Amino acid sequence: MKELKLINHSEVISNHQFSKQIEIKEKKIIADNKKLIAIIGHDIKSPMSSMISFLGLLKEGAFEWNRNKVEEYIEIALKSAEQTMKLLDGILIWALAENYNNSFQPEIIDLKEILIEEADNLELFASLKDIKITLPIISEIKVFADKNMVKSILRNLISNAIKYSHLNGKIDISTLSKNNRFLEVTIKDYGVGMESKVSNILFDSGKNISLPGTNSETGTAFGLSLCKEFIDIHNGKIWIISKPGKGSEFKFTLPLGKL
Numbered sequence: 450m451k452e453l454k455l456i457n458h459s460e461v462i463s464n465h466q467f468s469k470q471i472e473i474k475e476k477k478i479i480a481d482n483k484k485l486i487a488i489i490g491h492d493i494k495s496p497m498s499s500m501i502s503f504l505g506l507l508k509e510g511a512f513e514w515n516r517n518k519v520e521e522y523i524e525i526a527l528k529s530a531e532q533t534m535k536l537l538d539g540i541l542i543w544a545l546a547e548n549y550n551n552s553f554q555p556e557i558i559d560l561k562e563i564l565i566e567e568a569d570n571l572e573l574f575a576s577l578k579d580i581k582i583t584l585p586i587i588s589e590i591k592v593f594a595d596k597n598m599v600k601s602i603l604r605n606l607i608s609n610a611i612k613y614s615h616l617n618g619k620i621d622i623s624t625l626s627k628n629n630r631f632l633e634v635t636i637k638d639y640g641v642g643m644e645s646k647v648s649n650i651l652f653d654s655g656k657n658i659s660l661p662g663t664n665s666e667t668g669t670a671f672g673l674s675l676c677k678e679f680i681d682i683h684n685g686k687i688w689i690i691s692k693p694g695k696g697s698e699f700k701f702t703l704p705l706g707k708l
Contacts, residue, residue, distance in 0.1 A: 498577075500533070503529065507523065553598070555683070559589045560594075561589050567603040568584055578617075578664055580616075592632055592706050593705070601675070601676075601679065602676045607620065610636050610638035610699070613663060618638065620636065620637065635698055635699070636700075637698045642694055642695045642697055648691050652674050684704065686701065688701075
């Protein structure tokens with residue numbers, strides 16, 4: 450009888466452990482779905498919005514403009530479509546890597562090239578509000594990081610700055626070496642800014658806080674929590690300096706790479 454009780458007790462423990470494993474897997478699936486929604490919501494929505502806007506302009510003025518003007522707008526829409534396709538490819542690669550638990554692949558990369566690429570990709574989005582993006586005058590910056598994650602971080606933070614910037618505004622991007630170990634990147638806008646009670650919980654994945662942009666843009670806050678997660682993986686930090694009506698500075702660090 451005692452032996453039977455021990456067996457039953459062992460089965461209870463085994464079932465409990467199995468249930469915990471299922472619960473952990475379910476939580477991971479939910480977290481991965483949130484990441485995917487965040488990436489689609491931020492990285493895909495911007496070029497799609499640009500494409501729709503320029504196609505709308507083309508539809509309204511196609512019969513009034515000359516051939517060169519029409520070709521110019523078609524070229525802009527085509528570029529936006531190509532960018533969307535690249536982002537979709539990136540999402541598929543990320544999702545596949547997640548399935549094989551091999552999503553973090555750091556290497557020595559030139560951050561300057563990525564900054565220029567992502568600023569160019571978001572130029573159409575910024576041009577809809579006549580916003581200028583300025584980049585640091587630098588030769589090259591080597592960091593040890595996952596290229597796809599860094600691209601996603603920059604896309605989210607720059608598009609966020611555009612969203613909360615005023616018409617005819619500007620966004621300044623700068624870099625600073627910290628103790629020869631980390632690189633600090635700053636994305637500064639001069640838009641609406643925010644209260645400390647908002648900035649203090651902005652990166653919390655459990656808080657879905659998203660205020661409308663200056664041009665009534667909508668979205669979710671998942672993109673910022675995703676940025677924090679990616680930066681945490683690199684052992685970096687992300688924080689905000691902001692005041693209402695004075696704009697915001699989003700700062701984050703990445704480990705420097707050897708030249």
